[in-house]
Amino acid sequence: MKNLALSAMIFALTCTAQAAAQTEVTGHPLVTPYEGSSLGGGEYADYDRYMMITGFDFDTRTTITEPVEGRVTRLYYDNPDERSELEIYANYRQALDAAGFEEIWSCAGDGECFTGSTRNAYNNANGMTAINGGNSRYAVGRLSYDGRTAYLALGVGRHGTSIDIVETNEMDTGLVAITAEALASGLDADGHVRVDGLLFAHNDDELLPESVDALIALRDLLLARPDLSLYVVGHTDMTGALAYNLSLSERRAASVVRALVENHQVDAGRLQARGVGPLAPEATNASDAGRAVNRRVEIVAR
Numbered sequence: 001m002k003n004l005a006l007s008a009m010i011f012a013l014t015c016t017a018q019a020a021a022q023t024e025v026t027g028h029p030l031v032t033p034y035e036g037s038s039l040g041g042g043e044y045a046d047y048d049r050y051m052m053i054t055g056f057d058f059d060t061r062t063t064i065t066e067p068v069e070g071r072v073t074r075l076y077y078d079n080p081d082e083r084s085e086l087e088i089y090a091n092y093r094q095a096l097d098a099a100g101f102e103e104i105w106s107c108a109g110d111g112e113c114f115t116g117s118t119r120n121a122y123n124n125a126n127g128m129t130a131i132n133g134g135n136s137r138y139a140v141g142r143l144s145y146d147g148r149t150a151y152l153a154l155g156v157g158r159h160g161t162s163i164d165i166v167e168t169n170e171m172d173t174g175l176v177a178i179t180a181e182a183l184a185s186g187l188d189a190d191g192h193v194r195v196d197g198l199l200f201a202h203n204d205d206e207l208l209p210e211s212v213d214a215l216i217a218l219r220d221l222l223l224a225r226p227d228l229s230l231y232v233v234g235h236t237d238m239t240g241a242l243a244y245n246l247s248l249s250e251r252r253a254a255s256v257v258r259a260l261v262e263n264h265q266v267d268a269g270r271l272q273a274r275g276v277g278p279l280a281p282e283a284t285n286a287s288d289a290g291r292a293v294n295r296r297v298e299i300v301a302r
Contacts, residue, residue: 028073030143030150031163032095034088036080040160043074050166051126052140052151054105054288061118063125066288068151070168076129077161089137089156092163096152097202099143104288105239106139113138122155130155130162178213180220183299192233192300194282198256205251207259215256218299219264231300232256234275237291242277250275256297272302 025044033039050072055064079088093101107113113136114121122131122138131138140153148169155162178197186193197214200207207215222228234249234256253273260266283290 025073025075028075028163028165030152030165031075033077034079034083034091034161036083037077037088037161040076040078042076043072045072048072050151050164052104052153052166052288053122053125053128053138054140056107056112056114056121058115061115061121063121065125068166068168068288070166073165073167074127075163075165077163079156079158079160085133085135085137085156085158088161089139089154092154092156092161093139096139096141096143096154101141101143101152101202103139103141103202104291105141106137108135108137110134126164128153128155128162128164130157130160132157132159178217180217180224183217183221184225187228187299187301192298194296194298195256196296198252198297200252200255203248205248205255207255211259215259215264218256218260219266222260222266222270229270229302230272231302232271232273233298233300234273234277235280235294235296235298236277237294238278238281238285239291245277246275248275249277253297 025042026039027033027042047070049067049069051065052068053063054066056062057064079085110116110119113131116134119132119134119136122128130136136155136157138153138155140151143150143152148167151166151168153162153164178195183193183195195214195218197217198207198211222230232253234251234253236245236249238245250273253275257268257271257273260271261268278285278294281290281294282296283293285291285294
């Protein structure tokens with residue numbers, strides 16, 4: 001499998017207030033195309049609405065979409081003939097995941113992405129032309145840069161790959177500087193407080209290195225209050241099976257406890273990890289923004 005790397009993620013994320021006509025585009029700094037592919041076409045709009053495909057309704061046989069607005073870049077690459085859909089898709093995903101891609105939804109071929117007779121549903125929904133065969137693969141998610149969000153949809157078909165990127169002015173949650181004082185204030189007011197800045201690998205319980213500031217704030221809180229003991233509680237959104245989300249949320253909470261004990265010398269007896277999955281949402285799970293809010297870790301005073 002050929003290694004694919006994303007080029008430097010340099011975004012100009014300030015969008016104009018007026019929509020501009022679509023123009024041709026030859027690439028995007030966010031994406032390096034798969035080796036051997038060639039650009040078959042592209043469009044750019046300085047500000048536009050894009051219908052992001054976030055699922056497929058097998059009852060109505062139509063895509064589920066959610067509108068996002070911002071700077072829209074749409075690219076189509078012709079695939080090298082000797083490479084399969086899976087190999088090309090896996091290489092893009094490897095690079096995207098390494099760059100912090102947060103998946104919203106993904107699927108693989110007939111039975112997940114569509115039915116055998118509705119393979120044109122993606123083209124009908126938003127003009128994504130690469131999805132055209134039973135082995136086609138699709139993923140949509142978000143990437144962060146400088147506190148803002150870019151949405152990326154990847155579709156790989158037998159003959160081509162579509163990559164749609166929407167750069168928005170949407171602020172990511174969890175990027176406000178977290179301090180021991182802020183955590184203490186939340187505990188005193190409500191008995192619990194979310195700990196922004198605890199970041200995990202996609203669909204996993206591995207704490208990312210960027211979580212260190214939040215861990216230090218938790219350590220400082222416990223140092224300042226030697227009589228304080230905490231439940232560390234993981235939360236997920238509603239996507240996926242309940243049993244899996246309950247397990248994932250508890251494993252993520254346990255990772256936070258383990259990091260505090262092993263790397264920050266916190267007494268293990270002062271911490272207990274728990275997971276409640278999607279059972280205590282802060283926002284609606286019907287929207288992408290609400291689901292992002294619901295994925296979190298909280299501390300609760302014991």
